[in-house]
């Protein structure tokens with residue numbers, strides 16, 4: 488049975504908007520400083536400082552692993568480079584001209600959470616990488632356009648899948664978007680594809696009608712190659728099995744009136 492989706496009041500959504508605004512400011516700061524020669528740990532330090540100065544708490548820092556024996560996440564951002572998909576741990580690795588880096592940021596403010604991600608080009612990037620970024624960002628936009636009260640959740644999922652696959656790319660299956668509120672991860676799960684018959688039988692991602700007051704973190708992860716992913720030795724960093732490059736764009740959106748309000752923009 489599907490877990491119950493927690494609807495948010497207008498006052499709750501106003502609080503989440505403030506958490507989301509800090510997330511947006513953090514990603515804008517990353518955009519300002521990302522460059523060849525910059526280590527991913529420097530991006531993490533800048534974001535952590537910004538979040539704390541703004542009165543927020545970095546949600547990802549010390550986030551517990553789902554796998555027993557894996558230490559909690561050690562940083563305030565996920566920084567995933569090139570073939571890394573999500574959950575990359577910031578470190579000494581210096582970004583190089585032509586790389587892409589996906590940065591995911593979560594903030595708690597006053598007990599409410601915001602979550603967003605964006606893939607940044609490092610200096611001048613190749614044509615295929617540029618197309619990957621454009622398609623993934625457009626997939627997020629199309630998904631948000633379908634995230635309206637009265638529609639079905641699968642219309643959000645399908646919009647991502649159509650945009651990616653019609654451009655010869657694939658969507659990651661193993662990681663999905665999610666409801667969000669006081670906790671970063673709440674029901675429903677939001678796959679970036681429409682479940683096939685087998686998955687539907689398992690009830691893995693139950694479809695549902697979208698209602699005003701739902702707040703969703705929609706996050707397409709799109710690969711240039713196949714959809715399969717693996718987890719690295721650190722227990723966190725996820726990368727593509729075929730080592731093709733991957734992009735990740737995410738917004739937290741609230742369903743209000745007859746549309747979606749993006750909470751994680753400036």
Ligand code: MG
Pocket residue numbers: 602664665704706737
């Ligand atoms: Mg998320």
